[in-house]
Amino acid sequence: MSTSKSIPEPAVAATTTGPGNFIRDIVVEDLKTNKYGGRVQTRFPPEPNGYLHIGHAKSICLNFGLAAEFGGKTNLRFDDTNPSKEETEYVDSIIEDVRWLGFDWEDRLFYASDYFGQLYEWAVQLIQAGKAYVDDLSAEEMREYRGTLTKPGKDSPYRNRSVEENLSLFEKMRAGEFPDGSRVLRAKIDMSSPNLNLRDPVMYRILHAEHHRTGDQWCIYPMYDFAHGESDSIEHITHSICTLEFEDHRPLYNWFVEELGIFHPQQIEFDRLNLTYTLLSKRKLLQLVQNGNVRGWDDPRMPTLSGMRRRGYTPEAIRNFCNAIGVSKTNGIIELAMLEHYLREDLNKRALRVMAVLRPLKVVIDNYPEGQVEQMDAVNNPEDASAGTRKAPFSRVLYIEQDDFRENPPKQYYRLSPGHEVRLRYGYFITCTRVVKDETTGEVVEVHCTYDPATRGGNAPDGRKVKATIHWVSAEHAVNAEVRLYENLFSKENPDEVEEGKDFTANLNPNSLEIVTNAKLEPSLANAVPGSRYQFERLGYFCVDKDSSPGKLVFNRTVPLKDTWAKIEKREAKTT
Numbered sequence: 001m002s003t004s005k006s007i008p009e010p011a012v013a014a015t016t017t018g019p020g021n022f023i024r025d026i027v028v029e030d031l032k033t034n035k036y037g038g039r040v041q042t043r044f045p046p047e048p049n050g051y052l053h054i055g056h057a058k059s060i061c062l063n064f065g066l067a068a069e070f071g072g073k074t075n076l077r078f079d080d081t082n083p084s085k086e087e088t089e090y091v092d093s094i095i096e097d098v099r100w101l102g103f104d105w106e107d108r109l110f111y112a113s114d115y116f117g118q119l120y121e122w123a124v125q126l127i128q129a130g131k132a133y134v135d136d137l138s139a140e141e142m143r144e145y146r147g148t149l150t151k152p153g154k155d156s157p158y159r160n161r162s163v164e165e166n167l168s169l170f171e172k173m174r175a176g177e178f179p180d181g182s183r184v185l186r187a188k189i190d191m192s193s194p195n196l197n198l199r200d201p202v203m204y205r206i207l208h209a210e211h212h213r214t215g216d217q218w219c220i221y222p223m224y225d226f227a228h229g230e231s232d233s234i235e236h237i238t239h240s241i242c243t244l245e246f247e248d249h250r251p252l253y254n255w256f257v258e259e260l261g262i263f264h265p266q267q268i269e270f271d272r273l274n275l276t277y278t279l280l281s282k283r284k285l286l287q288l289v290q291n292g293n294v295r296g297w298d299d300p301r302m303p304t305l306s307g308m309r310r311r312g313y314t315p316e317a318i319r320n321f322c323n324a325i326g327v328s329k330t331n332g333i334i335e336l337a338m339l340e341h342y343l344r345e346d347l348n349k350r351a352l353r354v355m356a357v358l359r360p361l362k363v364v365i366d367n368y369p370e371g372q373v374e375q376m377d378a379v380n381n382p383e384d385a386s387a388g389t390r391k392a393p394f395s396r397v398l399y400i401e402q403d404d405f406r407e408n409p410p411k412q413y414y415r416l417s418p419g420h421e422v423r424l425r426y427g428y429f430i431t432c433t434r435v436v437k438d439e440t441t442g443e444v445v446e447v448h449c450t451y452d453p454a455t456r457g458g459n460a461p462d463g464r465k466v467k468a469t470i471h472w473v474s475a476e477h478a479v480n481a482e483v484r485l486y487e488n489l490f491s492k493e494n495p496d497e498v499e500e501g502k503d504f505t506a507n508l509n510p511n512s513l514e515i516v517t518n519a520k521l522e523p524s525l526a527n528a529v530p531g532s533r534y535q536f537e538r539l540g541y542f543c544v545d546k547d548s549s550p551g552k553l554v555f556n557r558t559v560p561l562k563d564t565w566a567k568i569e570k571r572e573a574k575t576t
């Protein structure tokens with residue numbers, strides 16, 4: 001089941017989690033009843049086994065947003081209990097990404113691995129209380145004994161070991177006396193519980209693996225369910241917010257803290273973010289990276305925060321989006337178009353406008369004096385007067401977009417065509433007089449025009465109108481650039497929907513990256529630095545890629561502007 005949300009009206013409040021957020025309601029109520037002495041303490045607990053994605057951003061905004069709203073604090077805690085999949089590269093990228101999103105954990109950067117000593121002591125405490133035991137069953141046998149949703153489980157033959165024997169075995173597990181997988185420590189709860197998570201869940205496993213922080217100090221590692229709630233408790237987290245798949249784990253979360261008699265945080269579950277045309281699973285994203293389907297975790301087509309940053313997303317756009325989608329108790333799917341809506345809305349406010357031609361077509365203005373150059377005033381951002389103006393050089397030979405010229409224009413095509421007059425943005429009215437074609441291919445390679453000197457700046461004194469304004473770049477002054485145009489990484493709304501025997505990579509969009517190598521930019525962009533964002537007038541928002549070097553600019557298309565012409569063309573194609 002999925003609920004689909006349409007694009008809301010643009011004016012949605014920013015930065016704080018608004019009303020109608022059920023988790024916020026719980027926090028408000030807890031503050032009213034003084035449940036935690038007026039404290040709000042949340043945490044964001046990533047496992048450092050991949051880069052953060054837009055789904056994590058939802059959780060980050062929620063945790064940091066709620067605490068900030070009520071004068072509380074948020075910890076960043078690495079849930080690093082699985083040494084085989086975790087790396088410092090991931091730790092570093094996560095720190096960078098959370099900071100980039102605009103959140104601050106001050107001095108509260110924690111690692112679950114810092115708690116390994118305490119967790120071990122608590123495990124011993126549970127053994128002493130007769131609430132945990134060492135089990136020698138193999139993984140396979142444990143599965144069999146576990147039962148199913150309709151069939152109760154069976155007690156392990158090792159379940160009733162004495163406390164002394166359990167203590168001694170657990171100590172030996174820790175001392176490295178047993179091989180991987182030979183024994184586990186389990187909580188002694190109820191093998192016939194209707195909740196499978198309570199059927200004596202595993203607390204510790206043996207794993208002789210090097211940990212990125214604790215090295216070879218440990219060869220037993222706590223399982224998520226044991227480590228997570230106890231880490232929350234150590235940090236005195238008040239509201240432990242996690243995604244819905246952990247709802248069935250909540251009774252176990254509560255069991256551990258209650259049996260140990262330690263501080264009891266409250267676990268609250270919300271819906272994971274799902275986006276159309278997008279995969280939000282670190283495992284699958286890692287697969288794309290390892291397969292070489294993308295150029296790395298920060299490939300601008302990836303839904304990772306590093307990929308989105310490289311593509312040109314702003315933290316504000318992501319935060320506004322996360323805020324607008326809110327949280328709920330049922331999983332749904334959000335339209336990618338909604339994310340892009342918040343992106344455009346933010347870029348519209350901040351991106352400087354410039355003129356750039358992606359697929360150049362040469363225009364020669366025959367009656368414009370040879371060698372003359374005029375500096376035309378161009379507005380940097382019509383949404384922000386303080387952004388000022390700049391000069392754009394105008395000369396006899398220009399480039400325009402190939403798409404802005406048609407030798408045989410279809411109906412409703414108002415841009416340049418033989419005999420037609422258009423406005424050059426910030427320039428003059430020009431009229432096409434003739435074309436020059438490549439003799440062998442017949443392709444138009446040059447368009448000749450005349451200009452009306454009385455229309456400088458874009459208006460005719462006689463009041464005559466033109467129906468189109470097109471952008472241009474002076475050929476002599478143009479700066480070359482490579483521009484990378486992106487489409488959705490997947491061609492299916494649900495990338496996981498595949499035929500039997502195939503996996504999600506079957507839905508990769510073969511056209512997700514198109515590289516334009518000969519774009520022409522206005523000279524004001526010559527020294528643009530990586531990360532800076534622009535609106536290329538009429539084309540979309542673009543961002544300088546980190547592959548740029550002086551003299552060799554590379555841009556990413558962040559998102560196109562809405563393309564109304566394509567819509568008209570589509571409609572035309574349907575009706576004719």
Ligand code: ATP
Pocket residue numbers: 044045046047048054055056058059079241242243271272273274280281282283
């Ligand atoms: P994945 O399935 O991508 O590996 P995960 O849940 O295992 O994700 P964690 O590193 O454990 O990844 O996630 C850290 C926090 O981010 C958790 O609290 C988790 O609930 C939350 N989170 C992860 N994915 C999403 C998502 N798509 N929407 C909202 N929150 C998410």
Ligand code: MG
Pocket residue numbers: 047
């Ligand atoms: Mg996880």
